[in-house]
Amino acid sequence: MAELNLILMGPPGAGKGTQAERLVDDFDLPYYATGDILRAAISEGTELGKRAGPIVAAGELVPDELMCDVIMERIDTPEAEDGFILDGFPRTVRQAEVLDDALDRRGRSLTVAILIEAPTDEIIRRLSGRRICVENQHVYHVEFDPPKVDGICDQDGSRLVQRDDDKPETIRRRLAVYREQTEPLIERYEEQGILRRFDGSRSPEEVHSHIRATLATLALEAEI
Numbered sequence: 001m002a003e004l005n006l007i008l009m010g011p012p013g014a015g016k017g018t019q020a021e022r023l024v025d026d027f028d029l030p031y032y033a034t035g036d037i038l039r040a041a042i043s044e045g046t047e048l049g050k051r052a053g054p055i056v057a058a059g060e061l062v063p064d065e066l067m068c069d070v071i072m073e074r075i076d077t078p079e080a081e082d083g084f085i086l087d088g089f090p091r092t093v094r095q096a097e098v099l100d101d102a103l104d105r106r107g108r109s110l111t112v113a114i115l116i117e118a119p120t121d122e123i124i125r126r127l128s129g130r131r132i133c134v135e136n137q138h139v140y141h142v143e144f145d146p147p148k149v150d151g152i153c154d155q156d157g158s159r160l161v162q163r164d165d166d167k168p169e170t171i172r173r174r175l176a177v178y179r180e181q182t183e184p185l186i187e188r189y190e191e192q193g194i195l196r197r198f199d200g201s202r203s204p205e206e207v208h209s210h211i212r213a214t215l216a217t218l219a220l221e222a223e224i
């Protein structure tokens, strides 16, 4: 494969960020997660953060034009020349159109859209027990993936906290928004022939090995 331009899709809590951490290690590609970018902007109090803060806290979507700018400027950096991993973008039909057009103008295209699916009760269990570190947003779960030392990130030693939007009523709204605005993209990528589905209810290791096997097959097919 000349370049690997990968997007991670799926409902909140399906395990996109968890798998992204592993794929970044596997492929050494830049990783752009719109949720992480927004949370960093909110905690730094930037203009973007001030606009996005109340929207994210309510579980709604930040306006398309803001998110498109955030991603386009990253895709155009030299570090993304050989590929990228997008997590949480695109999330609406409009964002998908902007991304496709922008890549097309640059003679590029998406290689694969990885869809990780999980049942709603599992999603609620995962999001309720999720903790992230304040420094780099590394992801843990109090039961399924606990840190070695309670409340402390294994990787950078910073404090673990619960996300503001992981409250039960906000989780329900995020799930509804996903179904209304993001699920229609599944059909789009299916039609483009780049969608690959994964059962996110398996263990993180199993999901990871399935994704790796799929990407290896794609790489082989690209060489044939």
Ligand code: AP5
Pocket (backbone or CB within 6 Å): 010, 011, 012, 013, 014, 015, 016, 017, 018, 019, 034, 035, 036, 038, 055, 056, 057, 059, 060, 061, 062, 063, 067, 087, 088, 089, 090, 091, 095, 126, 127, 129, 130, 131, 139, 140, 141, 142, 144, 145, 165, 174, 200, 201, 202, 203, 204, 205, 207
């Ligand atoms: P974002 O941060 O993208 O949230 P999300 O899509 O709701 O996804 P999550 O981060 O909640 O879940 P995940 O699938 O990454 O799961 P994780 O790996 O952490 O977006 C937040 C907000 O920002 C949005 O609501 C919106 O307001 C705004 N926004 C972002 N992008 C936008 C855009 N493009 N346009 C407009 N607005 C935008 O796993 C969850 C938990 O489960 C963890 O605790 C983990 O340890 C555990 N876990 C993971 N995998 C497994 C497994 N296989 N088995 C057991 N436990 C597991």
